[in-house]
Amino acid sequence: MKILVVGNGGREHCLVWKIAQSKYVDRIYTAPGNPGTAEYGENVDIDGLDIDNLLKFALEKEIDLTFVGPEAPLVGGIVDRFQGAGLKAFGPVKNAAILEGSKVFAKGFMKKYGIPTAEYKVFNNAEEALEYIKDKGAPIVVKAEGLAAGKGVVVAKELSTAVEAVESMLIEKKFGSSGQRIVVEEYLEGEEATVLAFVDGKTIVPMIASQDHKQAYDEDRGPNTGGMGAYAPAPLVDEKMMEKVKREILFPTLEGLKSEGIDYKGVLYTGILIKDGSPKVIEYNVRFGDPEAQVVLPLLKTDLVEIALAVIEGSLSELEIEWFDKKALCVIMASGGYPMEYEKGKLISGIDKVDGRDDLLVFQAGTKLVDGELYTDGGRVLAVTAIGSSFMEVIEKAYSGVEKIYFPDFHIRHDIGHKALKYI
Ligand code: AMP
Ligand code: GLY
Numbered sequence: 001m002k003i004l005v006v007g008n009g010g011r012e013h014c015l016v017w018k019i020a021q022s023k024y025v026d027r028i029y030t031a032p033g034n035p036g037t038a039e040y041g042e043n044v045d046i047d048g049l050d051i052d053n054l055l056k057f058a059l060e061k062e063i064d065l066t067f068v069g070p071e072a073p074l075v076g077g078i079v080d081r082f083q084g085a086g087l088k089a090f091g092p093v094k095n096a097a098i099l100e101g102s103k104v105f106a107k108g109f110m111k112k113y114g115i116p117t118a119e120y121k122v123f124n125n126a127e128e129a130l131e132y133i134k135d136k137g138a139p140i141v142v143k144a145e146g147l148a149a150g151k152g153v154v155v156a157k158e159l160s161t162a163v164e165a166v167e168s169m170l171i172e173k174k175f176g177s178s179g180q181r182i183v184v185e186e187y188l189e190g191e192e193a194t195v196l197a198f199v200d201g202k203t204i205v206p207m208i209a210s211q212d213h214k215q216a217y218d219e220d221r222g223p224n225t226g227g228m229g230a231y232a233p234a235p236l237v238d239e240k241m242m243e244k245v246k247r248e249i250l251f252p253t254l255e256g257l258k259s260e261g262i263d264y265k266g267v268l269y270t271g272i273l274i275k276d277g278s279p280k281v282i283e284y285n286v287r288f289g290d291p292e293a294q295v296v297l298p299l300l301k302t303d304l305v306e307i308a309l310a311v312i313e314g315s316l317s318e319l320e321i322e323w324f325d326k327k328a329l330c331v332i333m334a335s336g337g338y339p340m341e342y343e344k345g346k347l348i349s350g351i352d353k354v355d356g357r358d359d360l361l362v363f364q365a366g367t368k369l370v371d372g373e374l375y376t377d378g379g380r381v382l383a384v385t386a387i388g389s390s391f392m393e394v395i396e397k398a399y400s401g402v403e404k405i406y407f408p409d410f411h412i413r414h415d416i417g418h419k420a421l422k423y424i
Contacts, residue, residue, distance in 0.1 A: 001024045001305065002026060002029070002030045002064050003025055003027065003065050003066070004028075004031065004044075004054075004058055004063045004065075005028065005030045005031070005033070005067045006066065006069055007033075007048050008032050008037075008048065009365045009366075010036075010293075010332075010363040010364065010365035010380060010382070011069050011070075011288055012030060012034075013034060013036035014028055014363045014383075015297065016037045017040065017297075018297045018298075018300065019232040020040040021303075022303045022304060022306070024303070024305045024306070025041075029041055030043050031044040031045075031046040031057065032044065032045055032046060032047060034364050034367050035374060036363060036364030036376075038369075044057060048069075049072055051073060051076060051078045051164070054066075054073075056199065058085075059085060059087070063087060065088045065090065065308060065309070065312075066082055066088060066089040067089075067308065068090065068091040069290075071074070071097070071285060072147060074286050075097045075098070075100065075101035075147060077093070077097075079091045079092060079097075080093045080094050086311070088312050090265075090311060091267070091287065091339075092264050092265060094124055095264070096257065096262045096264040096265070096266075096286065097136055097286045099268075099286055100269075100284055100286040102281075103144075103183045104122050104145045104183060106284050109256055112256065113253070113259070115256070116248060116278065116281065117282070118185045118186040118187075119186040120186065121183055123166075123170070123182050124170065124180060124181045124182075125146065125170070126166055126170040132184055133162045133192075136186075137159065138158050138162060138187075139156060139187035140156050140185070140186070141184070141185040141187050142157050142183075143184075144167040144169050144179035145183065146175070146177065146180075147178055147179065148179070149226075151224075151339075152169075152175055152178060153224060163232060169182050173363070183203065188273045189273075189275055189279055190273040190275030190280075191236055191275075191419070192271065192273050192274075192363065193211050193212065193272055193341035194209065194230075194267070194271055194292045195237065195249075195266070196267055196269050196289065196292065197240075197250055197267070197268045197270070198266075198267060198307055199266060199311070199316075200265055200312075200313075200315070200316035201258075201264060201314070203316040204246075204253070204254045205316055206245070206246065207300070207321075207323075208232050209233055209236070209237035210232035210234050210292040211231055212292055213229045213413055213415075214227055214228070216338070216339055216411075216413075217413065218414050218415045221258055223339055223340070225330065226312045227291045227380075228334065228412070229332050229412075229416030229417070230289075230292050230294065230415055230416075231327065231391065231417045232292070232296050232299060232328050232329075233299070233327070235420055235424075236276075236419075236423070241274065241277075245270075245358045249279060250268075253284075255269050265312060266286065266287070267287055268285075268286065269283075269287060270283075271283040271285070290365075290380075294328075294330045294363050294385050295329060296387060298385060299387070300321070300322075300323060302319070304341070307319065307321060308334060309390070326386055326387055326389060327389065327390060327391050327393070327394045328386065329386050329391065329417045330363070330383045330386070330416075331400050331412055331413070331416050332365075332380050332383055332384075332396060332412065332413075333364070333382040333383075333384060333402060333412055334379055334410065335378070335379055335410070335412050336408075336410065336411050337411070338379035338380065338411060342379055344366070344375070344376050344377050344378065345377070346375060347373060347374070348375060348381070348382070348393075348405065348407045350404045350405040350406050351382075354401045354404055358387075358410060359397065360386050360397055360401045361387075362384055362405070364383075366379060366380055376407055379404075384401040384405065385398065386398035386401065390424075391420040391421055391424065392424075395421075398417075399414075
């Protein structure tokens with residue numbers, strides 16, 4: 001089979017790495033890809049949002065199956081366009097991707113189908129929003145309705161931060177049309193986990209749970225990022241909790257989607273917050289997480305292409321999905337300054353010192369090759385991923401990998417995985 005992967009981050013490098021192991025696959029193209037994905041096939045210079053040219057390319061090359069990594073093309077309807085042209089694409093169609101594309105839709109959906117989530121109210125008027133926020137007090141959470149590359153959520157510990165967020169979204173229009181409406185939400189305490197699931201419209205099968213580290217600095221301090229590291233399986237979601245998540249969240253979500261006439265196929269990401277044994281949904285995404293993919297996919301034993309085909313055909317219930325009985329953990333090496341301003345173009349050295357091992361993998365995100373040398377080219381640069389038998393082992397192994405790699409001003413968190421240790 002000829003495969004096309006859309007995207008250019010660490011998640012897509014990991015997807016390509018996993019797809020390359022499939023017995024069905026002859027050739028992999030990635031659009032636009034990064035130097036990491038190029039090692040498994042060919043990068044194609046088409047932006048992930050350029051659906052017209054992606055479709056043209058896929059038709060020309062007779063691509064058998066397309067994987068869409070990021071949310072923006074999914075919300076933009078890439079899967080509908082590919083299907084319309086008779087091509088197979090793994091991911092939800094546009095009217096299903098709205099679960100991530102509109103937080104107003106997602107909240108309304110959860111309310112309608114009794115899926116536990118934070119209390120909220122929707123506003124398009126700044127004055128009314130400010131009045132509500134002053135009435136409720138801090139901590140409180142302000143979210144832009146639409147896609148904002150992970151920057152549209154403000155968890156305000158102080159009232160002034162919430163006021164600033166409302167003003168920047170509704171008055172200064174910082175997020176353009178994505179921030180025309182906002183969700184103001186009750187602040188939830190607890191510990192976060194990610195439960196990804198394969199969905200074929202009729203059946204929902206959870207993957208092993210994982211845990212991201214969203215804040216920029218150690219001990220969950222500092223601004224929110226796209227994710228500074230992750231591990232799986234997250235011990236917070238033990239067997240009993242997973243049953244609860246299925247019963248209270250995943251099954252009602254699928255039933256709700258069916259009732260709405262939405263044929264959801266692909267990966268469903270539920271970000272959950274657990275307090276006193278009760279899980280609540282803080283967000284739905286319609287794709288693999290980044291960096292969650294980099295720890296979940298290395299533990300997936302089953303052929304991902306086989307799963308994708310079953311999802312598309314609606315035969316997921318007939319497939320047994322298997323996992324390695326191991327742990328995986330990744331540490332993100334980011335550019336100094338990320339998630340605020342940072343410089344690009346720093347020379348990266350040392351990846352060759354960890355290359356070639358199957359228990360220590362370096363997934364590339366914001367990188368670029370210039371004259372055969374690798375340079376930084378984004379906020380999150382590398383995901384150094386270790387696989388092993390215990391969390392102690394994978395923490396040590398991942399950080400030993402990080403120690404061998406260098407670029408000026410790199411930024412890491414030093415405590416990835418520490419939360420997992422408290423369960424041992
Ligand atoms: P989201 O993009 O909705 O996942 O939000 C980004 C991050 O903000 C989440 O991963 C949480 O850490 C935090 N967050 C979002 N909503 C809430 C909430 N209601 N209470 C507490 N933290 C939240
Ligand atoms: N790691 C968070 C996300 O992918 O949305």
